Amino acid sequence: MIPTLTGRTDDPDRLMRGLEELGWTVREKGDRLVAISPAGQQVEANRETGELRITGRGEGTAARTLVKLAVKLGAEVELEGLSSEDRRPLVYGPVPSRRLGTSLGIDLPRGMCTHDCEYCSVGVSRRVSPHERFTVDPVAVREELSETLRRCDPDAVTFAGVGEPTLCANLREIAEEIRPLVEGVGAEVVLLTNSTWVSECADVVDVAVASLDCAREDLYRTINRPHPDMSLEHLVEELSQCDPGDVVVEVLLCRVGKITNADPDHLRELADLLGSIGLERVQLNTVARPPARGRAEPVGRDELLVARRTLESCGLEVSVYR
Structure with missing residues (x-):
């Protein structure tokens, strides 16, 4: 079974631009934005609802990266026990x-x-x-x-x-x-x-x-x-x-x-x-x-x-x- 974390953000577009700046590959698929890290983790963000889904080995590392990035961008992220209070x-x-x-x-x-x-x-x-x-x-x-x-x-x-x-x-x-x-x-x-x-x-x-x-x-x-x-x-x-x-x-x-x-x-x-x-x-x-x-x-x-x-x-x- 593929490891998965879910959560929500208030600004999916800005988060995805931030991930792209950090070297992730970002693609647009309908109302979703999909970012893939150099290590293979994947983050999906729904532009309409702000829902997030992180998959792949090392999903915890990807989650912490996303949360810390949110702090720097002034966005909000909540992910199964992690929040943008992590600094x-x-x-x-x-x-x-x-x-x-x-x-x-x-x-x-x-x-x-x-x-x-x-x-x-x-x-x-x-x-x-x-x-x-x-x-x-x-x-x-x-x-x-x-x-x-x-x-x-x-x-x-x-x-x-x-x-x-x-x-x-x-x-x-x-x-x-x-x-x-x-x-x-x-x-x-x-x-x-x-x-x-x-x-x-x-x-x-x-x-x-x-x-x-x-x-x-x-x-x-x-x-x-x-x-x-x-x-x-x-x-x-x-x-x-x-x-x-x-x-x-x-x-x-x-x-x-x-x-x-x-x-x-x-x-x-x-x-x-x-x-x-x-x-x-x-x-x-x-x-x-x-x-x-x-x-x-x-x-x-x-x-x-x-x-x-x-x-x-x-x-x-x-x-x-x-």
């Missing part, structure tokens, strides 16, 4: 990644971000000031990661997910706590960040992939939709404090109405800005999934190639992911 750190995956190989993710709690980007495919539950921070028990993260590593062999363990990891004020301590586990399986510790407090922890991970999409404040406000307490100047200051060998800058090119950050003149400004703070490595990409609440559209392949040539002509080392 343990979220270890998810493994997820196949073009950049990282097989990646196991750590999604620290709260669903908070300093941005509400036009291109974000999940949509955070709260856009917050960079000074609204939280802490997470490093031992709890290590224990959950240790349990998960018994079942998989990732190439990377990545701080990522729903929200901004560097808002966790003790992220550095957590990275140090998990490093022996990660090194023990021959993997790397990776940070995906919007650069809010990247200088605090870039040197304690193997790779910090830090976003900087814009070189102009007006573009930054339009595309990244930051909290009023955030500024482009703050991000540049944070990046300037990092060792260039610790950071790869991620630039997502997109179009919002008639506005784009893919214009060659803007890209030359961005290259000059990065050069002024000693950063030379760039990863270019564009919108890959439908935005949750934004209007961003992807740029075309030709525009990505032009952008690459433009940045390379300014002396940057550029990789393209799409």
Whole structure:
């Protein structure tokens, strides 16, 4: 008999977008949404009634993932004894990644971000000031990661997910706590960040992939939709404090109405800005999934190639992911 758990949610569409962001495959079947994890668990959600059904081996792990994701998205989930009051750190995956190989993710709690980007495919539950921070028990993260590593062999363990990891004020301590586990399986510790407090922890991970999409404040406000307490100047200051060998800058090119950050003149400004703070490595990409609440559209392949040539002509080392 196939193991099964049942329950209910108040926002099936948002939950499924969140699962897709975590590497699940999501399909639409009439009034139902079906998500399948990389490990084979399946979650069905009825769009009309909110009823949930989880099947497959490891259904308990899938249930905990769903509950923790609901906390971060501000949704409600009830599943046979579990509820969205469960706030343990979220270890998810493994997820196949073009950049990282097989990646196991750590999604620290709260669903908070300093941005509400036009291109974000999940949509955070709260856009917050960079000074609204939280802490997470490093031992709890290590224990959950240790349990998960018994079942998989990732190439990377990545701080990522729903929200901004560097808002966790003790992220550095957590990275140090998990490093022996990660090194023990021959993997790397990776940070995906919007650069809010990247200088605090870039040197304690193997790779910090830090976003900087814009070189102009007006573009930054339009595309990244930051909290009023955030500024482009703050991000540049944070990046300037990092060792260039610790950071790869991620630039997502997109179009919002008639506005784009893919214009060659803007890209030359961005290259000059990065050069002024000693950063030379760039990863270019564009919108890959439908935005949750934004209007961003992807740029075309030709525009990505032009952008690459433009940045390379300014002396940057550029990789393209799409």
